[in-house]
Amino acid sequence: MKQSQRSVLILPGMLADEDLGTTIGDLEIQVSQPDAETDFEILDNHIGSLQMSGQVLIRAGKTLTLLGGHEGLISQGAASKGNLVTGLKDGPVKDALQHVPPLRGLLGVGSGTISHRDLSMTDDENKTLVRAHLTTLNPKGGGDAVTIAALHPLRGYDEALEQLRDHLRASAETASPDAADLSPMLFPDQPRYNAKPDVAIVENATAWQSAGDVITVYLQVARENEAGIIADHDTEFLHDYRVALRKVRSVLSLFKGVYPEEQTAKFKGIASELMSPTGRLRDLDVYLLARDDYFAMLPPSLHKGLALMFEMFRKERRGAHRALAAHLRSSGYHSAITDLQAAFAGTDGPPKGPMADASVGDYARRLIWKRYRKVCRIARGITADTPDDQVHELRIGCKKLRYLMEFFAPLYPAAAVKPILKPLKRLQDNLGLFNDYSVQQAFLQRFMDGHEPLGHKQDLVLAQSIGALIAVLHERQKEERARIMASFSQFDGADIRSQFRSLFNAKEA
Amino acid sequence: MKIVACYSNKGGVGKTAASVNLAYAFAETGSRVLLCDLDPQGASGFYFRVKPSQKLDNDAFFEEAKQVAKAIRGSDYDNLDILPANMTFRDFDVFLSRMKNSQSRLKKSLKAVGSDYDIIVLDCPPNISTLSENVLQAADLIVVPVIPTTLSERTFEQLLEFVEGQEATKVSKKKIAAFFSMVQRQKVLHGETMARMRDTYPKRILKAALPFSTDVERMGVNRAPVLAFASDRPSAKAYRQIFAEVQTRLRES
Numbered sequence: 001m002k003q004s005q006r007s008v009l010i011l012p013g014m015l016a017d018e019d020l021g022t023t024i025g026d027l028e029i030q031v032s033q034p035d036a037e038t039d040f041e042i043l044d045n046h047i048g049s050l051q052m053s054g055q056v057l058i059r060a061g062k063t064l065t066l067l068g069g070h071e072g073l074i075s076q077g078a079a080s081k082g083n084l085v086t087g088l089k090d091g092p093v094k095d096a097l098q099h100v101p102p103l104r105g106l107l108g109v110g111s112g113t114i115s116h117r118d119l120s121m122t123d124d125e126n127k128t129l130v131r132a133h134l135t136t137l138n139p140k141g142g143g144d145a146v147t148i149a150a151l152h153p154l155r156g157y158d159e160a161l162e163q164l165r166d167h168l169r170a171s172a173e174t175a176s177p178d179a180a181d182l183s184p185m186l187f188p189d190q191p192r193y194n195a196k197p198d199v200a201i202v203e204n205a206t207a208w209q210s211a212g213d214v215i216t217v218y219l220q221v222a223r224e225n226e227a228g229i230i231a232d233h234d235t236e237f238l239h240d241y242r243v244a245l246r247k248v249r250s251v252l253s254l255f256k257g258v259y260p261e262e263q264t265a266k267f268k269g270i271a272s273e274l275m276s277p278t279g280r281l282r283d284l285d286v287y288l289l290a291r292d293d294y295f296a297m298l299p300p301s302l303h304k305g306l307a308l309m310f311e312m313f314r315k316e317r318r319g320a321h322r323a324l325a326a327h328l329r330s331s332g333y334h335s336a337i338t339d340l341q342a343a344f345a346g347t348d349g350p351p352k353g354p355m356a357d358a359s360v361g362d363y364a365r366r367l368i369w370k371r372y373r374k375v376c377r378i379a380r381g382i383t384a385d386t387p388d389d390q391v392h393e394l395r396i397g398c399k400k401l402r403y404l405m406e407f408f409a410p411l412y413p414a415a416a417v418k419p420i421l422k423p424l425k426r427l428q429d430n431l432g433l434f435n436d437y438s439v440q441q442a443f444l445q446r447f448m449d450g451h452e453p454l455g456h457k458q459d460l461v462l463a464q465s466i467g468a469l470i471a472v473l474h475e476r477q478k479e480e481r482a483r484i485m486a487s488f489s490q491f492d493g494a495d496i497r498s499q500f501r502s503l504f505n506a507k508e509a
Numbered sequence: 510m511k512i513v514a515c516y517s518n519k520g521g522v523g524k525t526a527a528s529v530n531l532a533y534a535f536a537e538t539g540s541r542v543l544l545c546d547l548d549p550q551g552a553s554g555f556y557f558r559v560k561p562s563q564k565l566d567n568d569a570f571f572e573e574a575k576q577v578a579k580a581i582r583g584s585d586y587d588n589l590d591i592l593p594a595n596m597t598f599r600d601f602d603v604f605l606s607r608m609k610n611s612q613s614r615l616k617k618s619l620k621a622v623g624s625d626y627d628i629i630v631l632d633c634p635p636n637i638s639t640l641s642e643n644v645l646q647a648a649d650l651i652v653v654p655v656i657p658t659t660l661s662e663r664t665f666e667q668l669l670e671f672v673e674g675q676e677a678t679k680v681s682k683k684k685i686a687a688f689f690s691m692v693q694r695q696k697v698l699h700g701e702t703m704a705r706m707r708d709t710y711p712k713r714i715l716k717a718a719l720p721f722s723t724d725v726e727r728m729g730v731n732r733a734p735v736l737a738f739a740s741d742r743p744s745a746k747a748y749r750q751i752f753a754e755v756q757t758r759l760r761e762s
Contacts, residue, residue, distance in 0.1 A: 125732075127558035128585040154583025155590050 007151045008072040009165065010182055013173035014136055015147040024121065024167045027129065027160065032118040040114035040137060042183055045104035046193050046228055046237065053099060054180040057106065058137070060114045065135075066093045068179035073133075073150045083107065083233065103289070105234035110187035112139035119149075121164055129160035132168070139186040146185060147172070193224050195240045201410045207363040208349070208356035211255040214407055216344045218244040218251075222274075223337065230325045235285040238324075242282060245275050250403045254367065257355030264353070270340055277327045281320040283443065284313050297472045298465060305465025308458060312451060364408035369504040371401045379488045388438070391484060395431040402428060412503055420499050423491040430480060430487040437477035441470050511759050514631040514648035518671075519664045522654040523690040525552040526725050526735070527751070528632035531652065533734040534752040536589035540627040543581065546594035553632045554593035557584045558732050561593050578625075586737070590626075645672060645684070649762045652755060654690035654719070657702035665706070669713070682713070686758050688751050689718035717750030 013019075017031050040060040044050045050057055055068035064078045076091030083105035088094040100106075119132040131152040138145045149168050153161040169176060177185060184190070199217050201210045222244035228237030249271040252264055259267070287294075291310055295303055327333055343350050355363060375397040382390060402424060409417055448466045453459055515528040525548065532544040532553075546553040554561060559582045581590050631648065645651060653668065655661050665687065672682045687710070693699055707714055719725075722744035724735050731738045735745045 125558045125560070127560075154585075156580070156582035 007153070007161075007165070008067060009149040009151065009168055010067075010176050010179060011147045011149055011168060011172035012144060012175075012177070012185070013147060014138070014145045015134060015149075015168070015171055019171045020119070020168075021171075024163050026124065027163065028122050029167075030120050030122065031134075034115040034117045034136075037113040037115045037138075039111060041111040042109040042186065043106040044109050044183065045100060045106055046225075046233070046240075047101070047104060047195060048192060049100045049104065050097070051180055051183050054178060055096070056179050056182045057093070057097075058114070064088070064093050066096055067148060067182070073148070101236070103234060103236050105236075107228075107233055109183055109190055110139055110141065110143070112137060112141075112143075112186070114138070119164075121160055123160075128154060129157040130154060130164050132164060137186060141187060141189060143186040143188050146182060191224070195221060195243070197221065199407075199410070201360060201408060203359070203361040203411060205360045206356060207255060207258050207358045207360050208352055210360045210407075211251050211258045212344050212349055214251050215248050216341070218247045219337070219341050219344070222248070223341075226328050230328055232321055232325070235289065238278060238282055238285065242275065242278055245271055247403070249275070250400070251407065254400055254404055254407075255355075255363075256367070257353045257358075259350050259353045259356070261353070263351055267340070267343070267350070270336060274333075274337060274340075277324055281317065281324050284317040284320055287313055287443075288317060294469065298468050302465045302468050305461040305463070306469070308454065308462045309447070309466065360408070361411055364404070364411055365504045368401070368404050368408065369500070371397065371404055372500050372504065375401050376492060379492065382485060382488070384482075384485070388481075391431070391434060391481065394484075394488075395428075395435055398424065398428050398431060416499070416503055420496050420503075423487075423493075423496060427484075427487040427491045430483050434477055434480040434484065437473045437480060441473045441477070444470055444473075510626055510629065511649045511762075512629045512631065512647050513755065513759070514633055514645070514651045515654070516631075516633040516645075516648075516651050517635050517653055517655075517664075518668050519661060520635040522635075522656050522661070523719065523725065524548075524635065524654050525550075525556070525632050526728060527652060527654050527688075527690070527719075527748075528630050529553050529556045529728070530734045530736050530745075530748040531752055531755060532589060532628075532630040533586065533736050534749060535628045535630070536586055537736070539588065541625060542589045542628045542630060543592060543626045544584075544589065544630045544632065545592040546632050548594060548632050548634045550594070554591055556728055556732055556734065557589075557591050559584065559591045559593045648684060650686055650755060650759055651684045652751075653685060653687040655687045655706070655714075656691050657689050657699040657706070659698070659702065662702055662706055665710075669710075684762070685713050686715055686755060687713055688715040688754075691721040692718045693721045715751055715754045717747055717754060719744060719747045719751065 020029060020031055022029055038061055040058050043057040043059055043064075050068075053068070055066055058065045058067070059078050062078050063075050065073060065075045067073055074092040074096060076093040077089055079089055081087040084102065085094060085097045085100045085106065086102055088097070115136050115138075117134040117136075119134055120128050121130045122128050131154070133150045133152065135148045135150070136145060137148070151161060151165065197217050199210075199214050201213070205213075222241050225237040225241040225244070228234070229241060249268060252259075252268045252271060258264075288310065294310075295306055298306060375394065378390065378394045378397055382394065402421075405417060405421060405424075444466050448463060451462075454462065513531065515524050515531065517524045528544060532542050536542040544553055544557075581592050583590050653665070655665050669682055669685065672685065689699075689703055692703070703718070720743055722735075722742065724739045724742045724744045727739070728735055735742065736748055739745050
């Protein structure tokens with residue numbers, strides 16, 4: 001009987017029949033002829049979710065095989081709708097990939113040829129004691145071949161299993177790597193992407209150095225998303241691209257005095273110009289991703305208009321993507337972003353402003369403390385009757401405070417920052433929703449006023465649904481508004497205040 | 510989990526061959542099967558090339574279900590494991606008869622081990638004794654090969670009488686599913702005996718009958734079930750029909 005707990009070995013090299021030999025002690029080894037070589041591809045998403053969790057996903061022909069985790073090797077059909085995990089057919093591989101961020105598409109990391117052999121070990125009565133299925137991956141490019149041995153023990157023959165395991169390990173070229181190292185072994189030249197790289201900010205650096213470091217790193221992050229946006233692999237490439245550029249822009253506006261004022265304004269202008277062609281596509285992505293939520297907001301009688309609206313979004317998205325892809329491929333864009341990179345990465349770096357040489361530690365404390373007090377001042381002025389503008393101002397203030405705390409986080413012990421970030425995040429979620437509902441109402445209103453006419457009857461259906469949607473969003477915005485004062489009072493507790501003071505106010509601490 | 514016992518109070522009727530092929534047929538359908546070789550001659554294990562286990566004794570079988578689990582060996586076929594015979598099983602019946610409440614112990618220890626399996630097939634030794642009482646009680650179905658001769662007819666009657674004597678211990682003769690084994694069509698006696706017995710025990714005898722075949726005898730040379738090495742032969746087909754009827758009866762039991 002097959003044992004559910006199988007054991008899988010990753011063995012560097014082709015593990016040729018000659019290397020395997022024909023006997024292990026008194027026992028015989030039989031290895032079948034390899035089947036015909038076919039192509040394989042290793043799949044992972046842009047952020048390497050599978051590799052980081054020790055999984056390797058192999059697509060060969062119509063089969064997806066997943067290595068790693070408790071199950072050993074599991075397989076299912078490769079048929080899928082799109083490249084998201086949710087688009088896979090239900091099966092054990094899909095189940096084992098539930099940890100993968102749902103919006104990240106599975107992409108080819110590298111390819112090569114794959115072949116299979118079966119091995120069995122028998123005793124003097126020709127009884128099989130253990131079997132193994134050998135899968136050899138031979139990568140294209142400069143990587144090394146790897147053989148994956150799935151051992152299928154037979155009950156009661158544990159000793160034979162151990163013997164075979166040792167024998168296979170001894171036959172391999174080098175020691176067995178972990179599943180997480182398999183993909184780098186096969187495809188060593190494949191770049192690894194990190195959306196949130198650690199930027200080393202050290203206490204004795206200057207503000208100017210630190211700002212330059214953060215900007216350099218995030219411009220690079222943005223660039224690593226360009227190809228994925230152009231190929232339209234998934235919506236997260238554009239999202240990461242925008243987040244990275246927004247970080248660049250916020251360093252420019254928050255790190256005051258690091259560069260001369262004119263220079264800062266110029267850089268900010270460039271960053272905004274880089275951002276602006278991405279806005280429409282991102283907006284449409286956000287609406288299309290939330291499609292189910294919108295349908296849930298309205299009764300079925302109003303779904304027809306929503307379907308019309310989303311169909312128009314889908315069409316518009318195609319055009320918006322084409323336009324952005326063309327922009328990202330243009331020489332104008334290319335020189336704008338490489339010039340900006342060069343301005344920070346060059347040997348001289350950008351010119352220095354009045355605060356350039358301040359030590360980053362003092363500089364950070366001053367900025368955070370000032371921003372924190374400003375946030376509190378705005379928030380304490382907010383009552384149930386305060387105009388929405390002031391709420392927006394609070395949202396922007398919180399955002400800036402959060403960016404500052406995150407940029408300078410390496411300067412402070414994580415355990416000290418985490419408890420004060422938590423209520424800030426909660427307040428920001430609250431403010432974020434309040435803002436989203438408001439932005440969505442404006443977006444829908446603009447869409448309704450400006451869309452291409454579909455004909456009188458259809459326009460009416462569309463208008464009814466959008467009108468209803470705006471009403472629901474308005475209601476939700478009011479609910480969020482009502483929560484803001486409570487969220488702030490949680491953030492404004494005596495504990496949090498004293499922690500802010502001790503971390504960021506050197507004078508009063 | 511269901512227990513199927515292959516049993517006959519007469520030797521040499523094709524009981525082990527039936528156990529081996531039924532176990533194989535169950536495993537083929539995806540059920541997880543344990544074939545227990547309770548016959549001291551150890552023939553079922555031999556057919557699967559499994560060497561007799563060495564450490565198992567009677568104490569172990571009834572008191573240490575874990576030790577039984579250790580003695581189990583995987584066959585070369587998916588879903589099919591063997592509990593090989595141990596020569597000390599020869600005294601198995603005697604041992605049991607000395608124990609109080611022995612009737613329920615087999616069932617208990619099988620349950621303890623059987624959590625891994627959907628089907629347990631017991632290849633029983635050929636006599637009516639304490640082990641047999643245990644087997645009769647534990648089994649959901651008792652498959653009895655009968656060679657259609659006058660003598661076998663007589664032994665089958667004895668078996669039914671014995672079973673009826675066991676009413677108190679929840680053994681019902683409804684569990685008995687006999688099939689004609691080693692049937693030789695050219696023998697008039699075989700034909701007459703089969704007709705008479707089907708008439709006398711209409712519900713106890715399966716429709717399918719196993720013809721006399723050298724394929725079954727070749728199992729000892731090939732050391733594999735007929736179903737595995739001669740799947741298209743008449744005897745294999747007969748085993749499949751017997752299996753189908755056994756499955757139906759198990760579902761109804």
